[in-house]
Amino acid sequence: MSDEHHGDHHPSAWGPHDWEHNPGPPHNSWAPLILSMGFGTFLFSLASIYNWGELENASYIPLALVGLAVITAGLVVWWRQDASFDGSYEPRAVGAPFKNIQIRKVAMWVFLMSEMMIFSSLFSTYMRYRLGLTPCQEVFDSGNWVEGTSVVCFEPASHLIASSWYHLAPGAINTFALITSSFTIVMALKTAKRTDLISAERSKLVTRYLGTTWLLALLFITLKMVEWFIGFPMPGFLNDGHAIQSLYEEGYLINNDAYQNHHYVDAAGAHMMADIQVSATTFYVTTGTHGVHVFAGVIGLTYMTYKAHTGGYTPDNAASIEYFGLYWHFVDLVWVLVFPFFYLY
Amino acid sequence: MAHYTILGKDPYWMNFYGLMALTVIEVAAVGIDLSKSTTLAILTVIAIPKFLMIAGIFMHLYGDGDSKVLTLTALFPAFFIIVMVLFIGLTHPEATTGLPDWCRPGNYGL
Numbered sequence: 511m512s513d514e515h516h517g518d519h520h521p522s523a524w525g526p527h528d529w530e531h532n533p534g535p536p537h538n539s540w541a542p543l544i545l546s547m548g549f550g551t552f553l554f555s556l557a558s559i560y561n562w563g564e565l566e567n568a569s570y571i572p573l574a575l576v577g578l579a580v581i582t583a584g585l586v587v588w589w590r591q592d593a594s595f596d597g598s599y600e601p602r603a604v605g606a607p608f609k610n611i612q613i614r615k616v617a618m619w620v621f622l623m624s625e626m627m628i629f630s631s632l633f634s635t636y637m638r639y640r641l642g643l644t645p646c647q648e649v650f651d652s653g654n655w656v657e658g659t660s661v662v663c664f665e666p667a668s669h670l671i672a673s674s675w676y677h678l679a680p681g682a683i684n685t686f687a688l689i690t691s692s693f694t695i696v697m698a699l700k701t702a703k704r705t706d707l708i709s710a711e712r713s714k715l716v717t718r719y720l721g722t723t724w725l726l727a728l729l730f731i732t733l734k735m736v737e738w739f740i741g742f743p744m745p746g747f748l749n750d751g752h753a754i755q756s757l758y759e760e761g762y763l764i765n766n767d768a769y770q771n772h773h774y775v776d777a778a779g780a781h782m783m784a785d786i787q788v789s790a791t792t793f794y795v796t797t798g799t800h801g802v803h804v805f806a807g808v809i810g811l812t813y814m815t816y817k818a819h820t821g822g823y824t825p826d827n828a829a830s831i832e833y834f835g836l837y838w839h840f841v842d843l844v845w846v847l848v849f850p851f852f853y854l855y
Numbered sequence: 856m857a858h859y860t861i862l863g864k865d866p867y868w869m870n871f872y873g874l875m876a877l878t879v880i881e882v883a884a885v886g887i888d889l890s891k892s893t894t895l896a897i898l899t900v901i902a903i904p905k906f907l908m909i910a911g912i913f914m915h916l917y918g919d920g921d922s923k924v925l926t927l928t929a930l931f932p933a934f935f936i937i938v939m940v941l942f943i944g945l946t947h948p949e950a951t952t953g954l955p956d957w958c959r960p961g962n963y964g965l
Binding site: 607608611615616619620622623626627630631633634637672675678682685686689690692693696697699700703835836839840842843846847849850851854855 | 856867868870871874875878881882884885886891894895898899901902905906909910913914921924925927928929931932935936939940
């Protein structure tokens with residue numbers, strides 16, 4: 511190999527690693543730094559655009575778009591590098607306690623630990639408020655309220671959601687969708703590691719499993735939007751033809767200090783008003799954080815499905831599916847707790 | 856990857872069936888007219904095995920060579936979670952009603 515030719519394959523922190531000419535540890539990557547800057551810019555501007563659920567400062571919208579563009583650039587750098595990965599070099603830890611375990615796998619677990627802390631803080635906040643504030647139902651039953659004056663109490667979203675099978679349907683379907691997607695991603699890993707299949711057949715099956723996971727994740731987000739914002743009409747023979755209203759239409763909002771639920775009307779026709787800002791905030795922040803994780807999964811799955819389609823996953827190069835699978839199972843794991851305690855109880 | 860079987864069958868399929876069955880029971884428990892505390896008890900009792908099934912079988916914290924050390928890693932935040940939930944989440948009697956002004960909605964201490 512001439513020096514000139516070798517020069518064409520020098521390591522780059524921007525593009526694909528040349529595994530053929532530069533075997534061994536991969537070069538460094540700019541992708542994490544670019545992504546961090548993008549997320550920082552985007553989240554800062556998003557927080558400036560909205561205040562307490564209302565559009566406040568539209569002048570930050572261009573900055574938010576710049577943030578999104580930087581995030582996209584970071585993803586492109588990351589995926590260009592990952593697409594060239596052939597599984598020939600998987601660094602392993604050399605010291606205790608993770609000796610001989612893939613470093614990327616350990617890193618994913620450390621990342622998931624930090625995620626656990628985030629969701630734990632959200633759960634403990636929910637528990638604190640749920641147990642600390644008097645339930646709105648209890649206030650209503652006690653009669654200690656005056657029409658026209660708002661009462662601070664805890665109104666769980668489940669009061670609306672679990673009030674009928676129709677309201678419950680999106681959350682319940684989503685639960686089955688996430689469990690099924692956890693199953694399909696683990697089957698994608700199992701299939702990618704199969705050595706008894708020819709390459710084309712294996713790629714087809716892995717693409718199918720990852721594509722199904724992608725579709726189920728998209729279904730989850732769609733139903734979440736239906737439940738939060740859109741609602742859905744009902745034919746006459748179902749629910750007496752009454753449309754199922756979204757939480758937004760029902761007034762279950764983070765800035766609602768005069769919430770009126772049709773359950774809270776006494777025999778005389780007086781309507782109790784409730785300040786549900788704390789209850790709605792704990793619901794939307796927790797389920798919204800989870801929804802953002804699902805959305806991030808959709809973006810990752812889009813790339814992975816494409817990579818599988820191009821034959822990028824082989825028995826020697828299936829670790830990425832395993833690491834992404836850990837993240838995806840974690841998202842499912844969180845939902846296992848969110849669904850009963852935020853939607854059902 | 857799982858190198859074992861459950862009742863002679865593929866562990867992933869068996870886990871999938873089990874999770875589906877538990878979720879059906881979970882949703883049905885809410886549909887049946889039970890007291891709040893009974894419903895909570897059922898939901899909690901069902902959530903625990905679901906959690907363990909996903910972590911153990913799908914996330915390979917059971918049955919792999921590195922399962923033990925990764926399980927310990929996963930349990931590491933448990934200490935902080937216990938502190939957070941038990942000693943912050945469930946104590947401080949005025950946490951929900953006695954918040955200072957700067958900590959209330961609409962005020963950011965700025």
